[in-house]
Amino acid sequence: MFHKVRLTIILLALALCAPAFQGRADSGGASMSQKADTGGDCSPCHRTSSPSMDDLLPNSQCRRPRAHENLREDDAAVPDVVTMGQLTDIYVPVVFPHGLHAKMEAIGNGCSACHHHGEEGKIVSCRTCHTESTDPGNLRQPGLKGAYHRQCLACHREWSHDTACIFCHAKRGALGEAASKPDPTDITGKLHPNVTVPEKKVYPTEEQEAGSMVTFHHKDHVDLFGKRCVDCHQKENCSRCHDSAGPQKHVRQDSHEDCVKCHDTSDNCAKCHKDHEEGPFDHDKSTLFMLKEFHKQVACKQCHTEGKFAIGKKSCKDCHAPDWFSKAPKEFDHAKAGLVFSEAHKDNECEACHPNGLGEAPDCTACHDDKAYPKDLPGQRVPEAPEAADGNK
Amino acid sequence: MENSTFDRRQFLCRAGAVGLAGLSLAQPALAATDIAEGYGVLVDTTECIGCRKCEYACAKSNELSDLPLEGFEDRSVFNEPRRMTADAYTVVNRYDDTAHPERPTFIKVQCMHCLKPACASACLVGALRPQSNGAVTYDPWKCMGCRYCMVACPFQVPAYEYDHALTPKVSKCSFCFERVSKGGKAPACVDICPPMCLTFAKRSELLTLAREKVKAHPEQYLDHVYGEHELGGTSWLYLTSRPVTELGLMEFGEKPIPEYTEPLQHGIFKHGVPPMLLFGLLAVATKTFHHKEDE
Ligand code: SF4
Ligand code: SF4
Ligand code: SF4
Numbered sequence: 001m002f003h004k005v006r007l008t009i010i011l012l013a014l015a016l017c018a019p020a021f022q023g024r025a026d027s028g029g030a031s032m033s034q035k036a037d038t039g040g041d042c043s044p045c046h047r048t049s050s051p052s053m054d055d056l057l058p059n060s061q062c063r064r065p066r067a068h069e070n071l072r073e074d075d076a077a078v079p080d081v082v083t084m085g086q087l088t089d090i091y092v093p094v095v096f097p098h099g100l101h102a103k104m105e106a107i108g109n110g111c112s113a114c115h116h117h118g119e120e121g122k123i124v125s126c127r128t129c130h131t132e133s134t135d136p137g138n139l140r141q142p143g144l145k146g147a148y149h150r151q152c153l154a155c156h157r158e159w160s161h162d163t164a165c166i167f168c169h170a171k172r173g174a175l176g177e178a179a180s181k182p183d184p185t186d187i188t189g190k191l192h193p194n195v196t197v198p199e200k201k202v203y204p205t206e207e208q209e210a211g212s213m214v215t216f217h218h219k220d221h222v223d224l225f226g227k228r229c230v231d232c233h234q235k236e237n238c239s240r241c242h243d244s245a246g247p248q249k250h251v252r253q254d255s256h257e258d259c260v261k262c263h264d265t266s267d268n269c270a271k272c273h274k275d276h277e278e279g280p281f282d283h284d285k286s287t288l289f290m291l292k293e294f295h296k297q298v299a300c301k302q303c304h305t306e307g308k309f310a311i312g313k314k315s316c317k318d319c320h321a322p323d324w325f326s327k328a329p330k331e332f333d334h335a336k337a338g339l340v341f342s343e344a345h346k347d348n349e350c351e352a353c354h355p356n357g358l359g360e361a362p363d364c365t366a367c368h369d370d371k372a373y374p375k376d377l378p379g380q381r382v383p384e385a386p387e388a389a390d391g392n393k
Numbered sequence: 394m395e396n397s398t399f400d401r402r403q404f405l406c407r408a409g410a411v412g413l414a415g416l417s418l419a420q421p422a423l424a425a426t427d428i429a430e431g432y433g434v435l436v437d438t439t440e441c442i443g444c445r446k447c448e449y450a451c452a453k454s455n456e457l458s459d460l461p462l463e464g465f466e467d468r469s470v471f472n473e474p475r476r477m478t479a480d481a482y483t484v485v486n487r488y489d490d491t492a493h494p495e496r497p498t499f500i501k502v503q504c505m506h507c508l509k510p511a512c513a514s515a516c517l518v519g520a521l522r523p524q525s526n527g528a529v530t531y532d533p534w535k536c537m538g539c540r541y542c543m544v545a546c547p548f549q550v551p552a553y554e555y556d557h558a559l560t561p562k563v564s565k566c567s568f569c570f571e572r573v574s575k576g577g578k579a580p581a582c583v584d585i586c587p588p589m590c591l592t593f594a595k596r597s598e599l600l601t602l603a604r605e606k607v608k609a610h611p612e613q614y615l616d617h618v619y620g621e622h623e624l625g626g627t628s629w630l631y632l633t634s635r636p637v638t639e640l641g642l643m644e645f646g647e648k649p650i651p652e653y654t655e656p657l658q659h660g661i662f663k664h665g666v667p668p669m670l671l672f673g674l675l676a677v678a679t680k681t682f683h684h685k686e687d688e
Contacts, residue, residue: 139602142589
């Protein structure tokens with residue numbers, strides 16, 4: 001069992017926990033991300049205070065054995081991704097991040113940690129020795145399926161605390177394809193098994209005028225707004241998730257550091273800081289542009305092409321044929337645009353309100369010095385139900 | 394349904410008559426030496442990850458349940474140790490290891506396919522039989538439903554289809570008898586096991602393999618192959634890293650159960666005070682004849 005334990009320890013170390021060995025020993029189980037945050041404690045093994053997958057940087061003091069004789073000098077010869085699909089039946093082929101594992105090799109037991117029986121200095125693939133099914137004449141050498149699983153599980157059993165098949169395998173759907181096609185490069189910017197996206201997080205914050213609670217709809221940011229994990233989780237410390245003490249908190253230097261990438265946090269604090277838990281994003285409420293029938297089904301990024309939602313939006317004309325706007329006002333059912341005119345406005349020419357072009361925001365100043373859209377409306381918003389809109393010319 | 398009860402009743406009547414006529418129906422148990430060259434499975438419990446794929450493959454291959462794969466992904470079943478049931482010939486249990494909490498031990502259990510099976514010895518009508526390939530098979534057509542085998546089995550293996558009112562059967566791992574003997578394949582559970590912790594081969598080869606493993610990795614295995622000698626030996630063998638008693642397996646001596654029970658059974662039956670007259674007579678005939686044959 002110890003050769004496995006050893007492997008596991010190595011990978012644990014690789015999973016950026018090396019400092020914890022010291023940390024644990026003398027601090028009686030202080031969490032390692034705390035150690036990383038206080039800085040300096042990682043230095044016995046790393047040349048960085050917060051080792052991440054990008055900057056593992058083991059230093060010369062690193063206690064983990066290195067097998068230089070087995071180290072590949074030519075990085076190009078190390079395949080980044082190996083797809084294992086020869087034996088799949090219930091599951092779709094496994095996309096194995098070989099490159100990521102190869103990186104760990106430098107402070108592990110060399111490539112031979114996995115490529116165990118090759119001639120020294122030579123790396124042979126698993127299939128060179130392991131046949132598809134166990135050779136009855138050689139029971140000592142498991143078939144390919146056993147070889148793969150034993151090799152992976154020797155470390156993953158302890159390291160990830162998870163032996164569920166779906167940790168690595170995506171299930172086949174009804175048509176034999178993967179039920180969902182996750183982007184395996186998303187999570188860490190490199191191949192990584194899927195993680196479950198939390199629905200929402202509620203953070204207590206410093207006291208603000210409007211309240212001291214921020215509701216972060218995590219899943220919406222991924223599913224609706226198309227954020228990738230790596231957009232926020234950059235240089236994440238692996239031990240935050242892969243630590244026998246359980247997941248650690250995501251600690252940021254500046255609590256706004258991820259938000260500012262998209263949101264302007266300089267003034268409108270009340271937009272996020274509330275005295276209550278906020279519901280999920282509601283386009284109608286937040287933008288006053290009510291999404292109805294058709295637009296409700298349009299993916300955000302079809303209109304908001306830049307990814308930043310306040311700017312870079314497509315104009316209606318990009319999708320709607322020009323003659324849709326050029327129709328005489330009498331023929332155009334403005335209710336479809338979400339607003340029914342008041343008596344005073346219903347006979348206006350389109351250009352009177354839309355001097356900058358149809359489909360652009362209206363300008364009230366030609367007639368009203370003191371009015372401005374969307375604070376003031378030339379009529380009434382159409383209520384939710386689409387039927388009502390249709391019958392309301 | 395009707396038909397099969399009738400068949401069974403008919404069989405029992407005939408068996409009774411034949412038995413009374415002094416013919417042996419219960420198959421003489423094969424001597425252990427005959428089946429020592431049979432097949433077996435070596436369960437390397439140190440490699441088992443508790444994925445329950447073996448349970449899934451067994452249920453599917455033996456048509457025990459329609460549960461899809463997802464039905465076997467629930468790991469909360471490990472909170473309580475389970476036994477085999479009428480629709481599960483095999484179950485996997487988890488045994489936490491206080492020394493290595495991150496690495497619990499998983500134990501797959503099923504019929505051990507004893508070389509000298511107590512179940513077969515207890516069965517009055519020879520429905521359970523050790524075969525020369527290592528399997529202990531069950532013939533539902535001979536079974537009269539007395540469930541003596543369930544009481545007799547030291548590993549508490551056989552289950553019973555209590556909810557089949559008309560033709561309930563005893564249920565236990567078949568060693569995938571058809572699949573192995575006719576299809577030339579390994580048992581379904583062996584085939585599916587991802588880390589290949591189940592090895593199917595001749596029992597003698599498995600013992601050699603087991604000893605080699607223990608020798609090569611003394612830190613990984615206890616120097617004991619469970620099933621090599623227990624109760625006269627079993628076709629299914631286990632390698633463990635922890636004492637079997639910590640893993641829900643019982644410790645046994647080397648003497649096969651039938652060697653304790655058979656003289657007793659013979660004694661009762663010889664003096665003509667069986668619990669049920671018909672089967673008693675049948676047994677007397679069987680066992681007496683059995684004896685004569687041996688001489
Ligand atoms: S384990 Fe029980 S049921 Fe299986 S062969 Fe042995 S005595 Fe019979
Ligand atoms: S040998 Fe066959 S019947 Fe027995 S447990 Fe395995 S799959 Fe089930
Ligand atoms: S399939 Fe193999 S690894 Fe999975 S639970 Fe069964 S014996 Fe263990």
